Amino acid sequence: MTEYLTLSMLLFSIGAIGVLVRRNAIIVFMCVELMLNATNLAFVAFARQHGNLDGQVAAFFVMVVAAAEVTIGLAIIVSIYRTRRTTSVDDANLLKA
Amino acid sequence: MLDLSWLLIAIPLAGAALLLTWGKESDRFGHLIATACSAASFVLGVVLFVELAGRDAEDRSVTTDLGTWIDAGPFRADFSFTFDTLSSLFVLLITGVGTLIHVYSIGYMAHDERRRRFFAYLNLFIAAMLTLVLAADYLVLFLGWEGVGLASYLLIGFWQHKPSAAAAAKKAFVMNRVGDLGLALAIMTMFAWFGTTSIAAVNDQVHSVSGNVATALGLLLLLGACGKSAQFPLQAWLLDAMEGPTPVSALIHAATMVTAGVYLVVRSHDVFDASATARNVVIAVGVITLLMGAWIGCTKDDIKKALAGSTMSQIGYMMLAAGLGPAGYAFAIFHLLTHGFFKANMFLGAGSVMHGMNDDVDMRHYGALRKAMPVTFYTFGIGYLAIIGFPGTSGFFSKDKIIEAALGHSVWVGLAALLGAGVTAFYMTRLMLMTFFGEKRWRDDVHPHESPSVMTVPLIVLAALSLLAGLMALGSWIEEWLEPAAGHAEHHDLPLPIIVITLIVLVVVAAGVALAWLTYGRRQIAAETPADSEVSAFTRAGRAELYGNHVNDALVVRPATHLTRALVWADAKVIDGFVTGGADRLGEISGELRKPQTGFVRSYALMVLGGALVVLLGLLAVTLA
Amino acid sequence: MTAFWILAPVMVLAAMGLIFARKAVHAALCLAVVMICLAMLYAAQGAPFLFAVQIIVYTGAIMMLFLFVLMLVGVETSDSIVETIKGQRVMAAVVGVLFALLLSLGVAQSVSSAIVGLGEANANGNLHGLASLLFTDYVLAFEFTAALMIVAVLGAMVLAHRERLVAPPTQADLQARRMRDFAESGKHPGNAPTPGVFARHNAVDTPALLPDGTPLPESIPGTLVSRHQFELHDADDVNRVVGEIEAADVDPDERPVTTEKPDVRPASDTDEGESK
Incomplete structure (x- = not known):
């Protein structure tokens, strides 16, 4: 059990680091997906530990939401690319104070 | 009928409001409205006076309550007016002389484009002054007190395009503030000790508290009186106040407003009765001012300033009389009334002279005007006789009474009053000689002429009053009349018989006249004012108004200026530094917080x-x- | 457990690839590896339905979507390896490692209760168990996800939709523009030449040859140029390189034929087809 969770958390942290260091928006997105998948692994592992399927249902919902999120996210990336000719997250810094 | 006394105030107040709010259309007839308001008030005053006179002596005080003004916990001030023997005389003086001066101003201000405003201010003054003298509560009195201060400020600075007039108005206002502070503190003291500010109640209760309270109260009231009446040490504003139009000088700064201090002392007579110290201070102030004013009057070549010095001096007489206690109150008021007549008369006469001399005020440019302006000359001459106390004129009776009472009080005070009478004779004779006698020293383009009848008629009326007002002293009428309001006058034993005193006074006066004639009547008078270096130290000091302004500058103005600068500096650097520094720190912190963004x-x-x-x-x- | 110990290192290494891969395509492939391995772990954890969904939805659909978008926009963008935000990498590493340590040492170790196992829950089959949960307890959430999907689809359409501001050019407009360009700048009005024509290789990175034997750069697709996978050199450069190679005494069998034209060397990051 512990090893599954440890793996899940390792993957999650690796995804988080990826989000922080990568600048290509698409790769950042992939890292987010990795983090989602890592949580799914934890859900499934917990489902087995507790002996019910609620964890699996949660993982299922996470997948659905991830699918929707990817759709929208990629559409945003495409439209940003279309107007700014770049996919670097550093170039979209209009929030700068 | 007697409870209509509030109407006396309401009529001129309505006139002022009407003229100040009505537009240009009223320029043509505004002055008539104002004069009518003043005259209506006078007529009503006469009617009320007659009705009051018809009553028994004990009933000669009617208080009208218009309602509660302030009702705050234990404190309650009523908007009430008292019409009694004292205030009735003032009402007649204010509205009577006021109406005459209104009439005179129609002619004097005929060519001023802001005449309507001038008349509105005059009406405002009448209303405020009537409030002052009719008030049954010190708070209401204070309202009128501030009202006359405001009207005085507006009228001194009426020709505000002249920087000197604007400065004079400001000076008068600020110096009056000092006195007002005294009055305000007095009112607060009354509330603290008696729980009321009603004049009657305070006068009733003042005998039941310790003498120290009465002394403090008396001195605070005296401070207020000094401010309003230009008494030492707050005298410096009066001579500058002559920057206002001459009718204003006559009405406000000679006949009525400046006598408000005397009125205040007499009205609060129980306070002063209860404190001999306060009375003595009043006498001291009166004597100092009487001599100072006379001194200044001797040295000024500006006719209005000479008269203003004379006014100070005469009010000093009244203060002196008021300080003598019950023996002097009636004489103070008596002299106040006669002075109101003859001084208004002379001021208006001076205005008439200025009117004919292209608004020149320097007496060294006058001379031999008795032919050119006969009416002015004769009326002025009657005023002159009255002020020096020529036998039979009003001033003779009123001043004589004061000197007698002063002698009755103390020989030194009496001698000072006597000296004042002699000096008065000297400077008034000097003024007469320089203006109406001697050779012509006119400027080239000046063609003196008599003023129109709208100006001379008031002069004639006032001259008649100056001559005849002495009748009030017949059979001690004035003392008896004022007895309900000012208390019973006890007759002192005089060190000398009355007739001897009167003769001495006449001799002193004659000596003053003779000295003036020797100095100014026989000799050629220089057409230009001699430079300060050519005149005696006595004259230099008089011209500098006895260095009152210098003292004020050194004692108050300069320290206050430095203090203000220091405060401004502290405000800018310390207070603002603290506040803006805090804001700056916040800004810096924000700047730091901004960097992560x-x-x-x-x-x-x-x-x-x-x-x-x-x-x-x-x-x-x-x-x- | 064996499956786990085989798969776990692979997954961690592939996930690391996500951080370190220079090219987005490689990152996508690494992610695909992680997902497939995850699917296997799901199977090993008694979740056969999620196994299928993971393969179909994630690896099949979502990863393909990523690759499509990469193809659309990623080609001409370069992911610089120089970090522009000061201290970002160090801080990310520190925080990330601390996070991992805390999670795995703190949270993961604190789970102590016994493993129940899914034998009972999956008694009627995993799919049956999931369905009975989804359509009873979670039916409301399920319906909401349906709405979410529809909104997501609409959103993607709106975002990707390009508003046309002017009428699209007709065939006649295009033809007129071509002729105008030809008249003004001499641009060839016809089709672009196909790569590889008359050349030795019929490949996209081999330019077509003109009748006189000179290469025609326009025949190479612009994408290859912008990716620096193609470079045009003149004959002197080529001959110099050939001379160097010969001087290096390369095995004659391996030696490329250089004397013949075209004087063109397609260049790319890889060594393949360096010179023909």
Whole structure:
């Protein structure tokens, strides 16, 4: 059990680091997906530990939401690319104070 | 009928409001409205006076309550007016002389484009002054007191395009503030000790408190009186106040407003009765001012300033009389009334002279005007006789009474009053000789002429009053009349018989006249004012108004200026420095906080993860602990 | 457990690839590896339905979407390896490692209760168990996800939709523009030449040859140029390189034929087809 969770958390942290260091928006997105998948692994592992399927249902919902999120996210990336000719997250810094 | 006394105030007040709010259309007839208002008030005053006179002596005081003005916990001030023997005389003086001066002003201000405003201010003054003398409560009195201060300020500075007039108005207002502070403190003291500010109640209760309270009260009231009546040490504003139009000088700064201090002392007579110290201070102030004013009057070449010095001096007489206690109150008021007539008469006469001399006020440019302006000359001459106390004129009776009472009080005070009478004779004779006698010293383009009848008629009326007002002293009428309001006058034993005193006074006066004639009547008078270096130290001091302004500058103005500068500096550097410094620090902190806002989404993500880490740490700490 | 110990290192390494891969395509492939391995772990954890969904939805659909978008926009963008935000990498590493340590040492180790196992829950089959949960307890959430999907689809359409501001050019407009360009700048009005024509290789990175034997750069697709996978050199450069190679005494069998034209060397990051 512990090893599954440890793996899940390792993957999650690796995804988080990826989000922080990568600048290509698409790769950042992939890292987010990795983090989602890592949580799914934890859900499934917990489902087995507790002996019910609620964890699996949660993982299922996470997948659905991830699918929707990817759709929208990629559409945003495409439209940003279309107007700014770049996919670097550093170039979209209009929030700068 | 007697409870209509509030109408006396309401009529001129309505006139002022009407003229100040009505537009240009009223320029043509505004002055008539104002004069009518004043005259209506006078007529009503006469009717009320007659009705009052018809009553028994004990009933000659009617208080009209218009309602509660302030009702705050234990404190209550009523908007009430008292019409009694004292205020009735003032009403007649104010509205009577006021109406005459209104009439005179129609001619004097005929070519001033802001005449309507001038008349509105005059009406405002009449209303405020009537409020002052009719008030049954010190708070209401204070309302009128401030009202006349305001009207005085507006009228001194009426020709505000002249910087000197604007400065004079400001000076008068500020110096009056000092006196007003005294009055305000007096009113607060009354409330603190008696719980009321009603004049009658305060006068009733003042004998039941300690003498120190009465002394403090008396001195505070005296401070107020000094401010309003231009008494030492607050005398410096009066001579500058002559910057206003001459009718204003006549009405406000000679006949009525400046006598408000005397009125205040007499009205609060029980306070002064209860404190001999306060009375003595009043006498001292009166004597000092009487001599100072006379001194200044001797040295000024400006006819209005000479008259203003004379006014100071005469009010000094009244103060002196008021300070003598019950023996002097009636004489103070008596002299106040006669002075109101003859001084208004002379001021208006001076205005008439100025009117004919292209508004020149320098007496050294006058001379031999008795032919050119016969009416002015004769009326002025009657005023002159009255002020020096020529037998039979009003001033003779009123001043004589004061000198007698002063002698009855103390020989030194009496001698000072006597000296004042002699000096008065000297400077008034000087003024007469320089203006109406001698050779022509006119400027080239000046063609003196008699003023129109709208100006001379008031002069004639006032001259008649100056001559005849002495009748009030017949059979001690004035003392008896004022007895309900000012208390019973006890007759002192005089060191000398009355007739001897009168003769001495006449001799002193004659000596003054003779000295003036020797100095100014026989000799050629220079057409230009001699330079300060050519005249005696006595004259130099008089011209400098006895250095009152210098003293004020050194004692008050300069320290206050330095204090203000220091405060401004402290405000800018310390207070503002603290506040803006705080804001600056905040700004700097914000600037620092701004730096993490790079706009890079990865930085934000790092912060989110860092936050999650902190939450996790906290969670673990809580769980493990 | 064997499956786990085989898969776990692979997954961690592939996930690391996500951080370190220079090219987005490689990162996507690494992610695909992680997902497939995850699917296997799901199977090993008694979740056959999620195994299928993971393969179909994630690896099949979502990863393909990523690759499509990469193809659309990623080609001409270069992911610089120089970090522009000061201290970002160090801080990310520190925070990330601390996070991982805390999670795995703190949270993961604190789970102590016994493993129940899914034998009972999956008694009627995993799919049956999931369905009975989804359509009873979670039916409301399920319906909401349906709405979410529809909104997501609409959103993607709106975002990706490009508003046309002017009428699209007709065939006649295009033809007129071509002729105008030809008249003004001499641009060839016809089709672009196909790569590889008359050349030795019929490949996209081999330019077509003109009748006189000179290469025609326009025949190479612009994408290859912008990716620096193609470079045009003149004959002197080529001959110099050939001379160097010969001087290096390369095995004659391996020696490329250089004397013949075209004087063109397609260049790319890889060594393949360096010179023909």
